[in-house]
Amino acid sequence: MASASASDSASASCGGEPCVVIADGAASSAEVAEFERDRRELLRRGFGLGGAAIAAASIPLLWSVRSAFAEAGGTGDAPIMAKAINLERVTIIAYDSVLAGGLLTPALSGVLRRFRAQEQEHADALITSLTSLGGIPPAPPKGVADVDKVVEGLRDVRTRADVLSFLIELETAGVAAYFDAHAKFGEAKLLQLGASIMANEGQHLAVLRRASGQEPVPNAFETGQT
Amino acid sequence: MDLDHFLRDPQSRRRFFRTSGVSVAGASAVFLAACSDDTKNPVKAGDDESDQADVEILNGALDLEFMAVAAYKAGAARLTGDRLAIVKLFLEQEQEHADGLAAAIKDADGQPNRAKSDYDFPVLGTEADVLRFAVDIENTAIAAYIDALPKLSKKDLRSTAASILTNQAEHVSVLLDALGREPVPAAFVTGRP
Numbered sequence: 001m002a003s004a005s006a007s008d009s010a011s012a013s014c015g016g017e018p019c020v021v022i023a024d025g026a027a028s029s030a031e032v033a034e035f036e037r038d039r040r041e042l043l044r045r046g047f048g049l050g051g052a053a054i055a056a057a058s059i060p061l062l063w064s065v066r067s068a069f070a071e072a073g074g075t076g077d078a079p080i081m082a083k084a085i086n087l088e089r090v091t092i093i094a095y096d097s098v099l100a101g102g103l104l105t106p107a108l109s110g111v112l113r114r115f116r117a118q119e120q121e122h123a124d125a126l127i128t129s130l131t132s133l134g135g136i137p138p139a140p141p142k143g144v145a146d147v148d149k150v151v152e153g154l155r156d157v158r159t160r161a162d163v164l165s166f167l168i169e170l171e172t173a174g175v176a177a178y179f180d181a182h183a184k185f186g187e188a189k190l191l192q193l194g195a196s197i198m199a200n201e202g203q204h205l206a207v208l209r210r211a212s213g214q215e216p217v218p219n220a221f222e223t224g225q226t
Numbered sequence: 227m228d229l230d231h232f233l234r235d236p237q238s239r240r241r242f243f244r245t246s247g248v249s250v251a252g253a254s255a256v257f258l259a260a261c262s263d264d265t266k267n268p269v270k271a272g273d274d275e276s277d278q279a280d281v282e283i284l285n286g287a288l289d290l291e292f293m294a295v296a297a298y299k300a301g302a303a304r305l306t307g308d309r310l311a312i313v314k315l316f317l318e319q320e321q322e323h324a325d326g327l328a329a330a331i332k333d334a335d336g337q338p339n340r341a342k343s344d345y346d347f348p349v350l351g352t353e354a355d356v357l358r359f360a361v362d363i364e365n366t367a368i369a370a371y372i373d374a375l376p377k378l379s380k381k382d383l384r385s386t387a388a389s390i391l392t393n394q395a396e397h398v399s400v401l402l403d404a405l406g407r408e409p410v411p412a413a414f415v416t417g418r419p
Contacts, residue, residue: 118413125414175392182385188376195372195388199395199415206396207409216400217315220322222392223385 078135080184081126084194086138087150087177088123092116094147094170097154098163108160108211112167115204122197129193164212171208174201176224229355232348233362243366246345247289276379281336283374284327284383287390290367291324292341297363300347301356309353309404313360316397323390330383354405361401364394368417391417 095116099109127137141147147154151170157163178198185191206216232238298317305313328338350356371391378384395415403409 114410118410121413179385179389179392182375182388183381191375191384192372193414195375195391196414196416198388199368199392200410200413202392202396203399203410203415206399207403210400210403217319217393217396220319220393221326221386221389222396223389 076133077184077186077190078130078133080181081130081133081135081190082138084177084181084197085123085126085130086141086146087174088119088126090141090147090150091119091170091174092123093141093143094151094154094167095119097144097147098157098167101157101163103157103160103163105160111207111211115207118200118204122200125193125197129190133187161212164208168205168208168212168214171201171205172224174198174224175205175222179223227346227348229348229350229359233358242346242348246293247339247342248286248293248370277334277336279377280379280383281331281334283377284331284334285336285339287367287371287374287387288324288327288331288339290370291320291327292339293345294320294363294367295324296341296345297347297359300345301350301360304350304356305353309357312400312404313356316360316400319393319397323393326386326390330386357401357405361398361405364398364401365417367391368394368398368415370417372416391415 095112098104099112099116104112130137144154147170151166151173153162153166153169157166175198178194178201181194182191182198185194202222205222209218210216227238227242232242295317298313298320302310302313302317324341331338348359350359368391371387371394375384375387378387398415399409402411
């Protein structure tokens, strides 16, 4: 978690000029509540979220990761970046866990190893950017319990279909978080870095959806709100 | 024009985008802001100047979306089966982007550009040509949106632009897969080689 001094440093890092910081987030409480209603409605209708137990459990937690990004604004870019770093690291833990779980075909294992490496590249780039702003990277997550804070259900994965459902849910949370962050970042380079990462997470989603028999690109606007 | 020549020759690309109504810098498409080219920080929101700048950028994006729709329409005639289904879906989604951009332009009291009646596309002789050209158009759009993000004054427009370019990155992934290439080749999707 970034400290208050980290965000102060971020605010002072724009070449002596005040950074443009958006004070209020895109994901207002009303919007987040609407998002949650939409997800509950999807679940009620039994659509495309894989194992119902996983998806049902994840709803309030996915709400919380979006909410955390929304609440991070108003004090500079550093707190948003700290949240993003944590999300990337948690995703890496999830990929490591499913790669060690023995449920994958060799081909799928190769795909997920690549995605895992790309999440690591995201985390490294975000840490470099945060550090350059004078921020302090958050403490690394410790394990599956930290994954549960973003999307629950990793421990309950029993089949290859469960793996794909869980990863789709996790990558969707990532896209949603970066979508919200675009209304929060003050620095141009961070907007562009965030976009390049969000687009890569979208590509992961497309491949994972296809592997699970879903339409790979279901929405013209990829917001993480399936 | 031969597709390979088009893809390799910056001058051909520049000429093509200009005649398609798309602004270019180097060989890349860009969305130019009328009142600000500030790339350090997002422009300040809420005044008429930033509205006008947003309209200019959004109209540049609209030109590129119109071109993508036309390219998919042209390409669809050469495709069959699964590849045709993919291209039809992506065509619809590019049209949704265009409709959304036009609405945003009107919301900002601007006048949306109109699609050109025809485009001088390179020769798309094979199914693979259609897919390769689509990858190039999508990547061009992704690069232009990423370039534009800090120039947009309104936070909702930045998030929407990010959602569009992420959709286009997904298109690229599916198209690459259909070409038998690695669908997610890089951790950072910038639309640039």
